[in-house]
Amino acid sequence: MFVIQLISLLLAAEIAVVSSSCSSKLERSLFDDLIGMMLKLKGTEHGGHGNEMKLKETPAFSVYRNSPQSLSSSTVVKFDRVWTNxxxxxxxxxxxxxxxxxxxxxxxxxxxxxxxxxxxLNLWHNDSKTAGSLSSGNGYKTGTFDVVLDVKKGDRIYIRCRDNNAQKIYSDTDNYSTFSGYLIAK
Incomplete structure (x- = not known):
């Protein structure tokens, strides 16, 4: 905590000195360097992993459907198109x-x-429901999920139709139905 406070004080002093004697381009460069040093000290550079994980090594997925899917009881939703995996x-x-x-x-x-x-629909973690989403009413409606889970290697995460009825997910070339996940911290 002391290091962060010290850097904050130095940053404030540096900006005051820079703004009185340097061009805005140099000022921005110094500011960017100081922010980079703070992030490295705090361990939050590159998505909270310091320098230990590179972008392509970070688990992340973002998938979508561009067509409808009929669901019978307990069917898993298949997002069949990939943006990131x-x-x-x-x-x-x-x-x-x-x-x-x-x-x-x-x-x-x-x-x-x-x-x-x-x-x-329900969001599942292995064989346990974690969250539910109910969409009903006139017109097209969207249901959402937004959760943070502590998971182990090999755990399974998926979205499944509720057990008691047949339903249909709507999507088309505007990709209305999406599913994403990514590692926050190890």
Whole structure:
């Protein structure tokens, strides 16, 4: 904590000195360097991992559907198109993300219902429900998930239709239904 306070004081003093004697380009460069040093000291550079993980080594996925999917009781939602799939944790054929590196993860999803139809889904962690999403009413509706989970290597994360009825997810070329997750911290 002392180091961060000291750097903050030095940063404030440096900005005061810089702004009175340097060009704005040099001032910005010095400021960027100081912020970089603070982040390294705090261990938050590169998404909270210091220098130990590179971008392509960070588990992350972002997938979507660009067509509807009919769901019967307990069917897993299959987001069959990929934007990002670092470490290949998400399987488009099953709709399941298998955790490649243990840690704290953030998962989110937006899933659209058919017009004027109810859509009731659950986010699952292995064999346990973690969150539910209910969309109902007139027109197209979206349900969302936004959770942070502490998971182990090999754990499975997926979205599944509620047990008691058949439903349909809506999506088209505007990619209304999406699912994402990424490692926050090891």
């Amino acid at each position: 670092n470490l290949n944790g998400y399987d488009v054929s099953t709709g399941v993300f298998t955790v490649p590196v243990a840690g704290l993860y953030h998962f989110s999803a937006v899933v659209m219902s058919e017009s004027d139809k109810q859509l009731f």
